[in-house]
Amino acid sequence: MNRQQPSPMPSHRYRDVFARVDVPLVDRIWPSNRITEAPLWVPVDLRDGNQALPEPMDPARKREFFELMVSIGYKEIEVGYPSASATDFDFVRLLADRRLIPDDVTIVVFTPARRDLIERTMQSVAGITTDVVIHMYTATAPVWRDVVLQRDVDDLKRLITSGGEDVLEFAGDADNVRFEFSPEVFNVTEPDVVLDICDTMTTLWDASPDRPVILNLPATVEIATPNVYADQIEYMHHNLGRRESVILSVHPHNDRGTGVACAELAVLAGAQRVEGCIFGNGERTGNVDIATLALNLHAQGVDPMIDFSDIDRIRRVVERANGIEIHPRHPYVGDLVHTAFSGTHQDAIRKGFVAHSRDAARRGVAESDAPWAVPYLPIDPADIGRSYDAVIRVNSQSGKGGIGYLIESAAGLTLPRRLEIDFAAAVQRHTDGSGAEVTASELWTLFLATYARATDADGRSVSVVERHIRTATVDGQTLNVVLVEWTAGAGARWAMGVGDTVESAATSATAAAEVMAREHQPSDASLRS
Numbered sequence: 001m002n003r004q005q006p007s008p009m010p011s012h013r014y015r016d017v018f019a020r021v022d023v024p025l026v027d028r029i030w031p032s033n034r035i036t037e038a039p040l041w042v043p044v045d046l047r048d049g050n051q052a053l054p055e056p057m058d059p060a061r062k063r064e065f066f067e068l069m070v071s072i073g074y075k076e077i078e079v080g081y082p083s084a085s086a087t088d089f090d091f092v093r094l095l096a097d098r099r100l101i102p103d104d105v106t107i108v109v110f111t112p113a114r115r116d117l118i119e120r121t122m123q124s125v126a127g128i129t130t131d132v133v134i135h136m137y138t139a140t141a142p143v144w145r146d147v148v149l150q151r152d153v154d155d156l157k158r159l160i161t162s163g164g165e166d167v168l169e170f171a172g173d174a175d176n177v178r179f180e181f182s183p184e185v186f187n188v189t190e191p192d193v194v195l196d197i198c199d200t201m202t203t204l205w206d207a208s209p210d211r212p213v214i215l216n217l218p219a220t221v222e223i224a225t226p227n228v229y230a231d232q233i234e235y236m237h238h239n240l241g242r243r244e245s246v247i248l249s250v251h252p253h254n255d256r257g258t259g260v261a262c263a264e265l266a267v268l269a270g271a272q273r274v275e276g277c278i279f280g281n282g283e284r285t286g287n288v289d290i291a292t293l294a295l296n297l298h299a300q301g302v303d304p305m306i307d308f309s310d311i312d313r314i315r316r317v318v319e320r321a322n323g324i325e326i327h328p329r330h331p332y333v334g335d336l337v338h339t340a341f342s343g344t345h346q347d348a349i350r351k352g353f354v355a356h357s358r359d360a361a362r363r364g365v366a367e368s369d370a371p372w373a374v375p376y377l378p379i380d381p382a383d384i385g386r387s388y389d390a391v392i393r394v395n396s397q398s399g400k401g402g403i404g405y406l407i408e409s410a411a412g413l414t415l416p417r418r419l420e421i422d423f424a425a426a427v428q429r430h431t432d433g434s435g436a437e438v439t440a441s442e443l444w445t446l447f448l449a450t451y452a453r454a455t456d457a458d459g460r461s462v463s464v465v466e467r468h469i470r471t472a473t474v475d476g477q478t479l480n481v482v483l484v485e486w487t488a489g490a491g492a493r494w495a496m497g498v499g500d501t502v503e504s505a506a507t508s509a510t511a512a513a514e515v516m517a518r519e520h521q522p523s524d525a526s527l528r529s
């Protein structure tokens with residue numbers, strides 16, 4: 001039975017999306033579609049991301065960021081809002097004057113529909129011979145029309161077409177220039193109004209298959225579940241004029257935390273181009289996160305067409321440029337996203353790694369090429385340049401599987417199952433006491449302290465139940481290890497000996513067992529096991 005009580009919050013003040021905008025699509029096909037190739041990604045970090053920063057980027061940070069984006073494969077990059085500030089303008093000039101734009105990269109410059117600002121925007125790209133997109137925007141949604149621009153629909157159309165004409169006047173005959181229009185807050189604009197404005201722009205700018213116009217349909221502020229945005233995009237996809245001469249683009253934000261879902265569903269619904277920021281920086285909760293979108297494709301077997309194989313390098317540049325740290329739980333790139341602390345997850349991952357190695361060997365391929373099916377790890381961390389060091393970390397939530405894995409990775413020592421069980425109890429006592437995580441090297445120290453006791457002369461005799469001969473590699477030196485399970489009456493427990501030879505290791509293991517027997521503290525776990 002649901003015992004929840006009404007909350008005291010004034011939810012009645014808000015209306016759902018259907019009360020705010022007509023969503024006319026009824027015969028939707030997007031739910032049956034599949035994403036089989038990457039859309040064109042267009043990072044807007046240097047514009048939408050930058051305008052949301054407490055401290056906008058200086059030219060050096062912008063340049064490092066731009067060069068990073070080029071190096072990982074972006075082919076269309078929004079580089080700024082040149083009329084916003086001298087810094088933005090100068091950065092575009094820097095790209096132009098130093099010829100920093102590769103031939104196969106298109107830059108996008110952003111402008112409102114204001115003649116003086118359009119003119120300034122054009123000045124910023126003067127002399128650039130590579131492809132340039134002039135991106136003009138105007139808000140079209142009712143609240144923005146009424147409150148911000150104070151224009152009715154006809155008046156708004158005049159503002160937009162006049163801006164479009166200015167763009168043509170300043171740039172129309174340049175072969176390397178194309179045009180983009182964004183009806184800001186598309187997602188709450190009446191469909192007939194936005195369709196008419198978009199068609200007006202593609203007619204005005206004479207969109208053709210050779211010189212397509214980008215129509216970018218932003219969810220400037222997210223207000224609905226992602227299926228609604230997908231319906232809105234599919235409606236435009238089916239009803240836009242000159243469709244074959246239009247590149248249908250989306251620009252989701254993340255106010256409801258569903259920017260990624262909106263973009264993915266929009267691509268199912270016909271979007272060919274996605275604007276976003278690499279790790280989701282941007283106004284308020286951010287622009288849609290392109291790294292997550294791209295790596296979601298990778299995890300589905302689709303080439304994302306952007307190289308995230310060294311994600312930590314990308315992260316360092318992005319963090320430096322934005323002055324904002326990435327959250328440890330951020331999809332794919334966060335510090336903790338490939339890490340398991342909990343015992344059952346660690347156990348499954350460890351078994352998954354063993355099965356993966358076996359499968360790769362059976363197929364005769366490198367582990368990095370073998371199909372991936374390790375539980376709890378949606379992708380192989382190595383694909384994005386992460387090592388396996390952080391995959392299993394130990395605290396009081398961990399179990400023997402994870403502990404055994406760490407001892408194995410710290411010292412190359414594979415523990416017998418019953419010793420793992422015994423040691424897990426010692427680790428549990430330790431982590432319950434400290435409340436903290438224990439690193440691989442601390443674990444190894446604890447292992448030595450627990451099982452490799454210093455020996456003395458007056459030990460008492462013990463009987464060895466089980467003996468395992470192993471090696472361990474510590475500080476690059478490989479040693480013989482003998483693990484013995486011993487008993488001296490009540491209970492049994494383990495001891496370890498290390499030596500240059502198996503014999504000396506065995507002697508020291510027995511001696512360690514004798515010291516323990518004298519102390520006589522058989523662990524509960526070893527009695528249980």
Ligand SMILES: CC(=O)SCCNC(=O)CCNC(=O)[C@H](O)C(C)(C)COP(=O)(O)OP(=O)(O)OC[C@H]1O[C@@H](n2cnc3c(N)ncnc32)[C@H](O)[C@@H]1OP(=O)(O)O
Pocket residue numbers: 048051081083084085111112113114117137138139148149184220
């Ligand atoms: C959804 C988005 O991300 S839109 C991009 C937002 N980014 C930015 O605003 C960052 C850069 N902006 C700026 O540097 C400044 O706002 C400038 C240079 C563009 C304009 O500065 P100002 O001239 O001082 O205008 P201000 O910012 O106060 O106000 C905006 C004015 O532009 C009008 N306006 C807003 N959007 C548009 C548009 N797309 N096209 C034409 N006019 C517009 C507003 O109605 C307002 O006009 P008003 O003063 O007659 O009421």
Ligand SMILES: CC(C)C(=O)C(=O)O
Pocket residue numbers: 048137138182183184185216218219220221251253
């Ligand atoms: C105008 C566009 C592209 C935008 O930045 C937005 O709507 O968020």
